Amino acid sequence: MDTFAVCPMSSLPLEILLGILYWLDGKAILRCCSVCRLWREAVESSGELQYMIELWADGLVSGYAGHLSPAEKLEKLHKWRRAWQRLEWTSKTVCPIKENPRAYELVGGVFAQQNTWPQTDFTAIWLPSAETSTKISSTANIGIESQDFALDPTQDLVVFLHKDPDETGNFECRTLSTLTPHPLAFSPRLSFDLRDGHFRRIFLQIADDVIGLLFRAQASLRLVLFNWRTGTMLVDLVGPHFPPYVSDFALLSPGAYLLACTSDIHFPAPSPERAGAIHIYTFERTHGNYPTPVATLQLPDLHPDRYLQRVIAHSGPICAHPVLGPLFSKSNDKRICVISLAYDHEEFYTVYVHHRYFEKYLALADDEMPPTIPWDEWSPQNSRMLPGRHLLWLRYAHGERVVGPADPEHPNRVEVLDFGLTPSRPGFDASSAMAPNTISAGTLFTNDITTCLPYRRISRDLDQPHLLFLIDQDRLIGVPEAVNKLIVYAF
Incomplete structure (x- = not known):
């Protein structure tokens, strides 16, 4: 034509x-x-x-x-x-916070924190932007002893996790604005039997109408997924239904999640089981059922006597609606997953993968045996692997941008990696995209590792050092050594 x-x-x-x-x-x-x-x-x-x-x-x-x-x-x-592109923020604001919070969150322009001694208090800070000022809401006692919380300001939702003396776990669904029962929740309190009284290594997340919780009970891991609007328990898994050595859990969408696994030390190296893996699952959003495994992505093969100690898979938050106030918001489909790998001998690496690569397998999910994809097949063109550092707090990723941890050699410097490049757009500067990089096998990996996912590295020196950095759509946030305030750089 x-x-x-x-x-x-x-x-x-x-x-x-x-x-x-x-x-x-x-x-x-x-x-x-x-x-x-x-x-x-x-x-x-x-x-x-x-x-x-x-x-x-x-x-x-x-x-x-x-x-x-x-x-x-x-x-x-x-x-x-x-x-x-230039890290040229338009304003800088200092927001005091309570020192060393028991739990915290950064979603949709809101930083929230809670402390549990002598009682559970809760503070939500609507962070300043280039056009708005700070708003703070603080409650001295929320009435329950919360273990953790998650929130979505676009739904005016905060979910507190707590347990009763009778070994019952509870999700308390409240409005973020008033901390009263949420009107869209099936019940203000969604409960489940703990089976034993232990709550350890809690991973709590929200994705639209789904609450996800992975925790370690006394005997094994347990995964609980609830639809908070209908009150339906969608998934309830215990030990035998998990892959070995689960290290982390992350909701990919309101209908999918991943489990990140470390080395199975019962297998000799090199072997896929010893290398660790990312397991991807889908689940029904309307009724309870077993999740469906759709793919396993293997991590790099290791030399004998080396092993992967911990994996953290972290992405920016999933918001049900556009953030209220800004002219635009980042789409949930445009997110980068940051997979942090901690090996023995204190070797750290980070793998960056677009969520669209995971979604490729979600779209192909069927009843057949889920594929297992070796590292050398999936990673070179679909990821970027870089040397990493120990991480202190989460919320260092938002959309397709990642703010690096503070560098001890350059404590006054902030560095952002931007994976949201669109080479086909007018004005794109090809020289700004980093070339493929190779990590030497050394004594850790069996082969050299070359990865090619395009990204741009941007840095700027600040007038003061920071312990760590957080990021959202319109802000970089520095946290000083005392962890008693946020320095908000708004764009």
């Missing part, structure tokens, strides 16, 4: 054609430019369609635009994009 031939729908009035195109996403709009000359000219003439294309290019979804024109929205988007 001639790219510039007139297609039949071109006889539509321009207003109707544009009205149809407004229902498409940015990628589909770009494809429409190849249908015919008139369609291309229609897209190029519409500031709103150009804005939608640019949102798609940055992996963003539209938020609240107020009375801004398409040109004004484009200008704000381009300014935000340039600021992150």
